[in-house]
Amino acid sequence: MSELVRFSVSLEADLLESFDQFCEQGRFATRSEAIRQLLREKLTTTAWAADAADVAASLTLVYDHHKTRLTDKMLDIQHAHGERVVATMHVHLDHDLCMEVIALRGPALDLQRLAADLSGLKGIHHAQLVVVRATDETANGHAHPHPHDHPHPH
Template sequence: MQHDELNRFGVSIPSDLLMQFDKQIKQQGYGNRSEAIRDLIRKSLLQPQQYPATQCVAGTIAMVYDHHASELPLSLIALQHAYHHDIISTMHVHLSHELCLEILVVRGEVRRLRELGDRIRVLKGVLYAELSVTHLDPARGGEHRGHHGRQHDDEHT
């Protein structure tokens, strides 16, 4: 595995913020600030808004919602069926009598995954919904496509 040349740079940061950062990275087990900053940069580069709409990515949509909200469970199921080509797996956890945590493992074009996350987020009774990109497939660009005339993984050779 080839390693890139390391570059040094300076950062100006208030003392109290640096102390908080040092405390946090020590608790997380980092050996030094450089390792922690590299991870922060990698994480920032995986933000969904960083990619072209047709970029193929994988990630999760995590949501917390009140399952007693009128019609919400049916609306969520209908959305998941509408985006079934983009959803690889789901996990449902009961947090309390009222609240559920649901995680959708997704893969597809950023545009579609953002759209799904946005459609979930605005439903009445959804307290939180966030798309997190964890993998980028630069070689595939927009090749992974779901329904509506768009090519899907299983359909191309």
Template sequence: MKILRFAVSLPEDLLETFDKIIAKKNYPSRSEAVRDLIRAHFIEQEWSEGNKEVIGTISIVYDHDTRELLDKLMDFQHHHHGFIISSTHIHLDNHNCLEVIIVKGKGKDIKNIADKLISIRGVKHGKLSTTSTGKELS
């Protein structure tokens, strides 16, 4: 991959703030921080367009004693098997379980799946995190 350089003009105080933030985040250089910012912006755009392919990680925490919850979660995942790449179940303590489900599909479909899964009665906490499949990133 060819790497190109370009110069950026910024107000002094904005650059000072930028340097402070990237130092806190342990970026080795301004270039690396700018590359990440640009990628993050593109990923967000892909996400908001809704039809681009994204990868999502859905984490849910629930009490496995909740009546019929395991059946509902299993039925739901089978019904949406085309989107699900992998899932991992971790027994946190005597009652609580963490399930991490990795999904792939159009942004809008992934959001819809996560919303439905997280709103199932008995799911105590749920979170969707999305990223790009990387096809359009470098």
């Protein structure tokens, strides 16, 4: 982990009040923890826009499993992108609705296209893609995993 650096930020009182409510609702231990998470999320979004080499994502879909051929189409798309689909979890929500959570990994734009292909199917009620960096490129100046011939302090 890199060295901790302190800095100050000036905010309007109402913005700080809203941020403190955000921190409380998110159960962050400190404002610093909340700011770190927000910065990581924004940096991930920036990396997404730059088509970061490797990101991980979860795609959550809620859909009507009675919709004709929808599950077949969903499976066809996932199989066509088998190198990007890491795992899936299927949950029965009620008589009509199911939730599919799909773990993905690969280039950001590939995952975005895959998510768009799935979320655009008729019968999908909700789709949400959450993207995170798949590697910590700031750790000791280089990404992991890789073969090690040199020790790291972690």
